[in-house]
Amino acid sequence: MSFEPKILAFLCNWCSYGAADMAGTSRLQYPSNIRIIRFMCSGRIDPNFVIEAFLRGADGVMITGCHIGDCHYIDGNYKTVHRYEFLKEYLDTLGIGSERLTLEWCSAAEGMKFSQKVTEFTERIRKLGPSPIKGDEQ
Amino acid sequence: MRTYHPYLEVICLKVIDSHCPGCSILCGVHIIDDDEGIDIEFMKSCTINSGKLCKFGIDLPKFYSSPKQEPYVYGKKVSYDDAIAATADALKSWENTRGMSEGVILCTGDATCEELLVLGKLAKKADMVCATGLGKIVSTIGGTTLLRKSSNFNIIEYAKSIILVDIDPYYQYPLIARKLQIAKSNGAHIISIGTEKPHIDHIVDEVKLIHPSKMQKELESLCESVSSETLFITSLGIYSDLSTIAAINNNCTKQYSRIMYMKDFANTEGSLVLGIDTKNNSIEDIIEGMESGKITALFLIESPLYESYIDNERFRNACQNLQHLIILQSRATSVPNNAIMLPLPLFYERKGTLINVCGRFLSLKGDKEGVAGVSNDILEKLGAKKLSFETLTQEAVDRYSKWKSLIPERSTVEVPKSAVDSGPCHKYISNPFLVRGLPYTPCKRVGKGLYPKAKKKERYAVLQDIAENVVLSYEKDTRFRKVLDIYE
Amino acid sequence: MNSKSFWGWSSTEALREGGESGGFVTSFLESIVGKYDNILAVRKTGTVFEGAVMSIDSKEDAIKTQGALHAVCMELSHYIKKGERTAIVLKPCDARAVIENMKRNHVERENVLLIGLNCGGTLPPVDTMRFIDNYFELAPEDIVKEEIAKGKIIFKTTSGKEFWKTIDEIEEEGFGRRENCRYCDVKIPSMCDIACGNWGTPAGKNITFVEVFTENGNNALEQAVREGFINVGEPSEKMIAVRSKINGIMKKMAGGWNKRIIGRLRNMPNEERLAYIKNVLSPCIACYACRKACPVCKCGDDCKCMQMDPDDSLPISIFHSIRLLHLTESCIGCGNCSDVCPVDIPLAHLHQLFARNYEKKTGYKPGMSIEDIPPLSRGDLPEGY
């Protein structure tokens, strides 16, 4: 059986969730490997969530938020950026590899961009193969 | 160069050198007692454990901070002196009404050597017998062979092969898991025989899942393959099956291999060294005696009686039969209405000596006398002379050094028939939490033979790692039985 | 302020003779008795392998804390209570822990006086006892003094004899300093108010080299001199250079060990490193001792990280993955976690692997100064966004 990556996407309610919605309503195609979890702000995404996603069998994790300056809570996404950098280092050190994590900015109007990014990321993970941390049972 | 006598100093911040009472490894730990409560500090210089503690040791602050027992007489709260007076009266009146019946002083081992000795004296004065619950095993196997003498855990590191019998170091004695790891890296072959697969996958080479009734046969068949470089490790407690212990003992006698008996209570080793148990009774015998009316008075020490016995409901009911029930208890427990409850200081507050499972003579650096103090008060009320703590310590020291010079005898014994039949059975894997009636979270499993319907993540989950027809009753028996009802 | 260097020694002759490096610290403590709510230091309790923290209330108490205790690996930072004015004698890792606790608002900077001691490493007590038994055939009770100097570990016995071996020799045998001390690269506690040590002092003179880093430390020192507890002198240029040379050598040694221990992990291929981490963590018995012993983990008892179910099928338990995550930013490499793990998991080097990689990337080193803000708490926008 060919490898179908499992991708978990953490989306900000105010922008990229809208983008995903728009991608849906405008019937843009993007891979179905993605599972979406909505947050009120990308700044709410605790690094633990990302790690737990990997521990529980995700092959890749995508974080999306409003463009810098557009965050509804002013600087929520600044924190996201610091955490993203932090997580990349963590994933590299742990051996999962930072390329399995991505951060994208998508406004609610960018349905096209969203579907594109999802497709790109899915392809990237497909090439990388299953996450090395997955146990046999997952 | 100045030198200071270590014990003459005034300690401003109260740091008490202590030992964890969780099991008879007796890990060294500092107890910090200040106005903010109790905390622990790791004692990294302690040769027994190098500062390492298991889950129970880490939880000591919680264990010690729980409410203390208050004195009660027949369900009414009274002053300490009144409770002592009531005890003396009870003992006197028992003398008149006892007829042919017996009185038992039961101390499973959470007491210092001094305390054990004083209990011996009290037993003599009141014409009772002392019991530890290990009596039957001791009389069958022989007290000296159950002891480890002046060895330490390092023997584990050097063993060529190790056989774990009915023991899961993960839950029971994590500190030997560490030694097993070292043994393994030194090339030891490690086999586990028991009702469940021990949670130390990284160490064990071979796992044999066996129903308790078949244990003895299995051990006998193993006899040929063990050598003098084999080390058996098993747990010896009030729940141990005599036939298993006897079978191991015989193997070791025949092949000159070594045994390490891990023990559940703090000073079980001490009670064996001091020969406290004079009656050769198992817990089963005692409960039966209580039920049949043969035993009419029970003096119970530091034993969360209602919580931790394998069948605690039965024990409770048996207690109701007694004419006199006297309980010495440090941490608050449920108060039976026919009992006199006497408070004890917490373990770390006491002074005295202990002997650990490697035969080390250790001391507690608290300042209270514990059972010795209480018993002295009772003895005084009974008109006997008080015993000074120093003489008790001296006696303990003497008895210990005498024991040290003994050479343990080894002999094969007749293996009694196993107490369990081949049907479905309970297996109690003791653990420092469970023998003290404390909740222990990560125990959730039953054998698949019995309860195929149990789901994972429920209180009891099915695992492949347990022998057919065995239920591990990790938790309190009442709760355990409820679950049994659900599935039967 | 810029740091200032002194030579210091006790004005009391007996202390100067008897004390380690001229009894400076002891007399300094004497001088501040009564000026703080709590003055904390470690005292010996019988052997050189055991110590206990005591709060010093009198000059007599201060004297009890005399003498080096390399084989007492205690973690002192948690004895400082919020709101109490505290002076404390500590080694660099403890001091770094205190700084981290200040960042977490558990300790106030202005309330504490940190008296740092230079540290070339500490010895695990039980292993050291075993070592002196194996190699010198001495009983632990026979040792009255131990010392680390000039690359040697020296033990003095009751009969006045000295036994020594070089650190390198001992460490090749598998004994010696704790693993984390070998690669620890903070040897002079510059985050303290004052740092004391015998590096950069003339041999046989019983003098302590003192470096003062803060106003607070300076005031305390000046006062101690004024009140006649200690004497100070100007160190020679040559000896200042000697001190920094020793520091350099120690750091270089640490660098070597860093390559050997942490570098080995760092250079593994990703998959192999992941497998290594998974394997070393698997014997964990969920006792949470590592968390309790960790001086920078200061959450209460019901923290979210305490989730561990032995029957869980996660490749790494939530507990460890969260701890690895949180300590990436704050592990100071004190080694307490490894010391207390009942199944000997080498936790400190795992945490240090993460922390040092993160330090490489961001330049943030925990525990060095309360002015350093951890990247995750910064409100700015990093470059490139």
Ligand code: SF4
């Ligand atoms: S319960 Fe036993 S193993 Fe655990 S800390 Fe206490 S004495 Fe040590």
Ligand code: SF4
């Ligand atoms: S970790 Fe560093 S500062 Fe701490 S004891 Fe070891 S060498 Fe000293």
Ligand code: SF4
């Ligand atoms: S994780 Fe270990 S080495 Fe790091 S600060 Fe905590 S106890 Fe020290």
Ligand code: SF4
């Ligand atoms: S100290 Fe060791 S066994 Fe205990 S929780 Fe930490 S890693 Fe696990």
Ligand code: FES
């Ligand atoms: S609201 Fe979208 S990132 Fe903060």
